[in-house]
Amino acid sequence: xxxxxxxxxxxxxxxxxxxxxxxxxxxxxxxxxxxxxxxxxxxxxxxxxxxxxxxxxxxxxxxxxxxxxxxxxxxxxxxxxxxxxxxxxxxxxxxxxxxxxxxxxxxxxxxxxxxxxxxxxxxxxxxxxxxxxxxxxxxxxxxxxxxxxxxxxxxxxxxxxxxxxxxxxxxxxxxxxxxxxxxxxxxxxxxxxxxxxxxxxxxxxxxxxxxxxxxxxxxxxxxxxxxxxxxxxxxxxxxxxxxxxxxxxxx
Amino acid sequence: xxxxxxxxxxxxxxxxxxxxxxxxxxxxxxxxxxxxxxxxxxxxxxxxxxxxxxxxxxxxxxxxxxxxxxxxxxxxxxxxxxxxxxxxxxxxxxxxxxxxxxxxxxxxxxxxxxxxxxxxxxxxxxxxxxxxxxxxxxxxxxxxxxxxxxxxxxxxxxxxxxxxxxxxxxxxxxxxxxxxxxxxxxxxxxxxxxxxxxxxxxxxxxxxxxxxxxxxxxxxxxxxxxxxxxxxxxxxxxxxxxxxxxxxxxxxxxxxxxxxxxxxxxxxxxxxxxxxxxxxxxxxxxxxxxxxxxxxxxxxxxxxxxxxxxxxxxxxxxxxxxxxxxxxxxxxxxxxxxxxxxxxxxxxxxxxxxxxxxxxxxxxxxxxxxxxxxxxxxxxxxxxxxxxxxxxxxxxxxxxxxxxxxxxxxxxxxxxxxxxxxxxxxxxxxxxxxxxxxxxxxxxxxxxxxxxxxxxxxxxxxxxxxxxxxxxxxxxxxxxxxxxxxxxxxxxx
Numbered sequence: 001x002x003x004x005x006x007x008x009x010x011x012x013x014x015x016x017x018x019x020x021x022x023x024x025x026x027x028x029x030x031x032x033x034x035x036x037x038x039x040x041x042x043x044x045x046x047x048x049x050x051x052x053x054x055x056x057x058x059x060x061x062x063x064x065x066x067x068x069x070x071x072x073x074x075x076x077x078x079x080x081x082x083x084x085x086x087x088x089x090x091x092x093x094x095x096x097x098x099x100x101x102x103x104x105x106x107x108x109x110x111x112x113x114x115x116x117x118x119x120x121x122x123x124x125x126x127x128x129x130x131x132x133x134x135x136x137x138x139x140x141x142x143x144x145x146x147x148x149x150x151x152x153x154x155x156x157x158x159x160x161x162x163x164x165x166x167x168x169x170x171x172x173x174x175x176x177x178x179x180x181x182x183x184x185x186x187x188x189x190x191x192x193x194x195x196x197x198x199x200x201x202x203x204x205x206x207x208x209x210x211x212x213x214x215x216x217x218x219x220x221x222x223x224x225x226x227x228x229x230x231x232x233x234x235x236x237x238x239x240x241x242x243x244x245x246x247x248x249x250x251x
Numbered sequence: 252x253x254x255x256x257x258x259x260x261x262x263x264x265x266x267x268x269x270x271x272x273x274x275x276x277x278x279x280x281x282x283x284x285x286x287x288x289x290x291x292x293x294x295x296x297x298x299x300x301x302x303x304x305x306x307x308x309x310x311x312x313x314x315x316x317x318x319x320x321x322x323x324x325x326x327x328x329x330x331x332x333x334x335x336x337x338x339x340x341x342x343x344x345x346x347x348x349x350x351x352x353x354x355x356x357x358x359x360x361x362x363x364x365x366x367x368x369x370x371x372x373x374x375x376x377x378x379x380x381x382x383x384x385x386x387x388x389x390x391x392x393x394x395x396x397x398x399x400x401x402x403x404x405x406x407x408x409x410x411x412x413x414x415x416x417x418x419x420x421x422x423x424x425x426x427x428x429x430x431x432x433x434x435x436x437x438x439x440x441x442x443x444x445x446x447x448x449x450x451x452x453x454x455x456x457x458x459x460x461x462x463x464x465x466x467x468x469x470x471x472x473x474x475x476x477x478x479x480x481x482x483x484x485x486x487x488x489x490x491x492x493x494x495x496x497x498x499x500x501x502x503x504x505x506x507x508x509x510x511x512x513x514x515x516x517x518x519x520x521x522x523x524x525x526x527x528x529x530x531x532x533x534x535x536x537x538x539x540x541x542x543x544x545x546x547x548x549x550x551x552x553x554x555x556x557x558x559x560x561x562x563x564x565x566x567x568x569x570x571x572x573x574x575x576x577x578x579x580x581x582x583x584x585x586x587x588x589x590x591x592x593x594x595x596x597x598x599x600x601x602x603x604x605x606x607x608x609x610x611x612x613x614x615x616x617x618x619x620x621x622x623x624x625x626x627x628x629x630x631x632x633x634x635x636x637x638x639x640x641x642x643x644x645x646x647x648x649x650x651x652x653x654x655x656x657x658x659x660x661x662x663x664x665x666x667x668x669x670x671x672x673x674x675x676x677x678x679x680x681x682x683x684x685x686x687x688x689x690x691x692x693x694x695x696x697x698x699x700x701x702x703x704x705x706x707x708x709x710x711x712x713x714x715x716x717x718x719x720x721x722x723x724x725x726x727x728x729x730x731x732x733x734x735x736x737x738x739x740x741x742x743x744x
Binding site (some may be wrong): 008058061064067068069071072073074075076101105108111115116119121122126129132133146149152154159161165167169170174177181182205206209210212213216220230231232234249 | 267277307327441512513514515516517520521525558561562565566594597601602604605607608609610611612614615619620621625629632633
């Protein structure tokens with residue numbers, strides 16, 4: 001399947017507020033087509049670059065907005081956990097077991113969703129980057145120019161691609177998760193897990209995540225332009241988990 | 252406040268300048284510079300414009316001395332793109348189109364080696380002439396942006412550091428240093444108009460030294476973007492916690508220019524929260540008060556305002572801030588509170604969701620690293636091809652045998668695409684992607700020794716292809732022909 005189609009599918013599956021924030025791959029391809037290699041059509045080329053820059057600005061703005069939200073939410077989550085443990089937890093003055101458990105459940109859910117959103121933002125960043133690389137490759141091919149390398153060099157430094165902070169937040173989230181989740185044994189739980197997932201799982205985020213993984217795998221499977229400088233095929237153990245994705249019956 | 256001391260410490264460390272620290276770096280302003288300059292330059296006093304134009308001309312001429320093909324290609328290409336911007340912004344005129352016509356032949360020919368240089372020169376002089384004849388403000392904005400872009404593109408030798416820095420994550424400190432330097436540069440620029448011209452020529456001349464030290468280039472390009480961005484009353488983008496407004500003139504061009512984007516960090520947020528609590532909580536605190544208390548340079552009231560708004564929303568309804576999907580599952584929560592077993596099931600489901608998310612995160616990290624390395628390789632190959640063209644091609648055998656790891660990898664990657672592909676296919680299926688590139692390197696190195704001989708052949712091979720179209724794609728195509736054949740076979744399986 002072509003990248004454009006995959007991107008479109010991914011966008012369809014994504015969180016609704018994000019839909020128009022992705023790369024307008026189709027439009028850029030159209031512009032490239034307008035660039036005829038015979039006559040130097042400066043307008044189309046200029047438009048292309050203009051749109052490219054506009055897209056990058058869009059990514060940056062959206063990404064930083066989300067990042068800011070994540071920072072705030074992370075802090076809030078930490079404080080919430082602390083207060084719940086302090087007031088209702090076993091070590092507090094008046095431990096209220098039921099309430100405590102209730103609150104902890106809520107917190108767990110929030111943490112997982114928070115984690116999910118952050119990872120999806122990373123995915124957003126990555127997929128747009130991939131799209132940019134591809135579209136620039138097409139452009140170079142079409143015009144014979146060497147726009148790709150220098151352009152990508154600047155892209156690599158854009159805020160939307162420098163996801164270190166989000167990555168850090170994700171890892172912190174994972175650590176917090178371990179503290180907050182009760183310890184249970186693996187094994188028999190697995191079967192039940194899979195069933196329950198379809199019933200209880202957070203709809204858009206989980207679904208999105210699975211879709212993202214599947215997309216990533218498919219995109220890297222190999223194509224006619226596969227070269228030593230392409231990404232290798234994606235190998236995911238336990239990939240049967242992601243088969244849930246196609247008709248996930250969500251409550 | 253913590254911010255202050257941190258800033259002053261970094262100020263004194265010049266070493267950090269040499270790292271073209273990745274995230275949110277100033278060159279992030281690169282693609283968006285032209286528009287900002289277009290917007291802002293017409294407002295500049297004429298005297299400045301004149302001096303700038305003069306400086307730019309001398310610099311652009313000087314740039315032609317640089318024999319690097321990619322540079323002139325980039326610069327030339329960006330010329331046309333910049334002109335395109337102006338036409339997009341209703342500045343269309345006949346002369347613009349004329350210049351476009353002159354540009355494009357340049358672009359398509361610039362991808363050829365050597366022979367393009369005289370052509371470059373003539374087309375440039377042609378352009379220069381048309382500059383004087385056309386409207387003043389427009390020219391200046393274009394030229395400035397062109398040269399800026401050209402210069403910002405020059406530091407090719409730095410990128411290796413780039414990606415390392417990115418993964419190293421030691422960004423904040425570098426950005427602080429950069430920022431403080433910007434501050435130092437900004438102030439004289441504001442105060443003394445005469446300095447502008449001289450600063451320009453200094454900066455641009457610095458940038459024109461071939462095989463620049465990363466430091467020089469970096470400072471030059473920093474200061475350049477600083478200059479241009481300062482004109483638009485915006486600061487340079489940086490990733491650090493201290494002052495991180497990011498210029499996005501394209502978007503701000505349409506709306507008010509006083510909305511620079513801020514890149515928040517947890518530390519900055521901490522500072523913010525402290526200020527807010529001091530002022531009596533999120534409801535009571537005012538943006539002005541918070542701004543004053545925070546005492547962070549470069550932070551504007553708009554930043555604080557919007558951040559405060561977000562903060563209030565997050566505090567007020569912590570559940571709803573998690574996203575719209577939250578609301579759908581509230582009925583489930585009631586269920587779970589009643590039924591303990593369901594509660595456990597939900598926890599397990601969450602655990603599973605978490606696992607999947609973790610997996611995606613891992614894969615994204617790996618993919619990102621691979622992408623970075625691929626870009627590195629690509630740039631390195633590009634450099635090598637250029638060097639080869641310059642040196643006439645017969646020196647090639649030396650290059651791969653240099654002790655540099657990346658050079659060995661990349662040359663061997665080219666030499667043995669089919670073998671690498673085969674090992675890729677076999678091993679990638681069964682192994683973690685993180686070790687993928689390593690494997691390729693290993694197998695390539697094993698084969699590399701046997702392939703010294705074919706290298707001389709390939710260098711001959713490269714020469715004729717360079718005349719044709721663009722360098723790397725066609726050369727790569729020749730290389731990967733075998734790879735494609737084998738991949739076609741494997742994908743059809």
